[in-house]
Amino acid sequence: MxxxxxxxxxxxxxxxxxxxxxxxGKPLAPIRGATGxxxxxxxxxxxxxxxxxxxxxxxxxxxxxxxxxxxxxFGASVIMTPESCANGTERVAAALAGLPxxxxxxxxxxxxxxxxxxxxxxxxxxxxxxxxxxxxSTVAVRCTPTAxxxxxxxxxxxxxxxxxxxxxxxxxxxxxxxxxIPFIAPGSHAEIxxxxxxxxGLYAYRRPALRAYQAAAPSPAEGHEGLEQLxxxxxxxxxxxxxxxxxxxxxxxxxxxxxxxxxxxxLAARDMI
Numbered sequence: 350m351x352x353x354x355x356x357x358x359x360x361x362x363x364x365x366x367x368x369x370x371x372x373x374g375k376p377l378a379p380i381r382g383a384t385g386x387x388x389x390x391x392x393x394x395x396x397x398x399x400x401x402x403x404x405x406x407x408x409x410x411x412x413x414x415x416x417x418x419x420x421x422x423f424g425a426s427v428i429m430t431p432e433s434c435a436n437g438t439e440r441v442a443a444a445l446a447g448l449p450x451x452x453x454x455x456x457x458x459x460x461x462x463x464x465x466x467x468x469x470x471x472x473x474x475x476x477x478x479x480x481x482x483x484x485x486s487t488v489a490v491r492c493t494p495t496a497x498x499x500x501x502x503x504x505x506x507x508x509x510x511x512x513x514x515x516x517x518x519x520x521x522x523x524x525x526x527x528x529x530i531p532f533i534a535p536g537s538h539a540e541i542x543x544x545x546x547x548x549x550g551l552y553a554y555r556r557p558a559l560r561a562y563q564a565a566a567p568s569p570a571e572g573h574e575g576l577e578q579l580x581x582x583x584x585x586x587x588x589x590x591x592x593x594x595x596x597x598x599x600x601x602x603x604x605x606x607x608x609x610x611x612x613x614x615x616l617a618a619r620d621m622i
Contacts, residue, residue: 356404357406358451358454359455359474360404361398361404361406361470362409362440362455362457363395364437364440364444365391365460367415372605375390376391377390377391382617382621391416397467398458398467400467401474402467402471408427409460410441412440439563441457442559442562454478455556462551463603464615469593472591477553477555484587485552485558485587485588486553486589487588489514489516490596492513496595499599504529512526513528514526516590520592521588521590525548525578525582558581561586568583568584598615
């Protein structure tokens with residue numbers, strides 16, 4: 350397979366739902382860059398996804414006409430998906446109908462993860478290409494001390510500020526949680542040299558894995574945690590976790606309105622318009 354045909358076999362899907370429980374209207378939330386110009390979240394996420402070298406196409410998958418109109422206004426390809434999709438993985442699976450048969454690898458690029466480095470996505474694509482037996486892979490980074498404290502502050506306030514993951518010796522996910530895992534004793538050196546892996550909600554799937562996900566029943570832990578990826582683990586589908594070095598900025602997702610200020614500060618520091 351040539352480099353060109355390999356990239357055409359990879360599509361990035363950005364699932365976007367307007368009626369977010371924690372942050373209604375989140376995809377259209379205006380976010381200011383270094384110049385003070387505001388762009389909707391979905392546009393910033395789309396622009397970040399378009400910077401990925403190894404993907405042949407980028408699409409916004411939504412069930413909402415407002416999100417579709419906003420995405421179309423800045424030139425995005427939009428795939429309409431059913432309102433019944435319970436999470437981003439189901440929405441990516443639903444988007445299969447709007448993609449060419451050549452598409453073998455689908456990337457779920459979270460619509461609230463505008464700070465995701467394109468190199469992380471390329472690392473996922475490289476892993477899936479080199480390991481055709483891998484059904485699903487995802488990305489995590491070791492928490493910086495500031496990111497770790499951000500997670501702890503959200504947890505103490507009863508907010509879900511991010512997801513953490515614990516892996517086995519082969520780099521496969523053991524469990525994901527919106528709690529900070531593993532537990533670190535306050536004041537220990539591990540708070541500085543932090544072993545906590547922050548999951549970024551970035552996934553690569555093969556078509557059969559998505560079809561199996563659609564057919565599988567949701568798991569109890571998935572319901573309790575509100576984490577779609579736990580359905581794979583519950584049904585015995587291995588998930589490889591690619592651990593990447595922190596990129597030089599905290600990869601904060603827009604999960605809550607309180608995340609807006611630190612995200613805009615990072616955009617300003619990186620001189621991103």
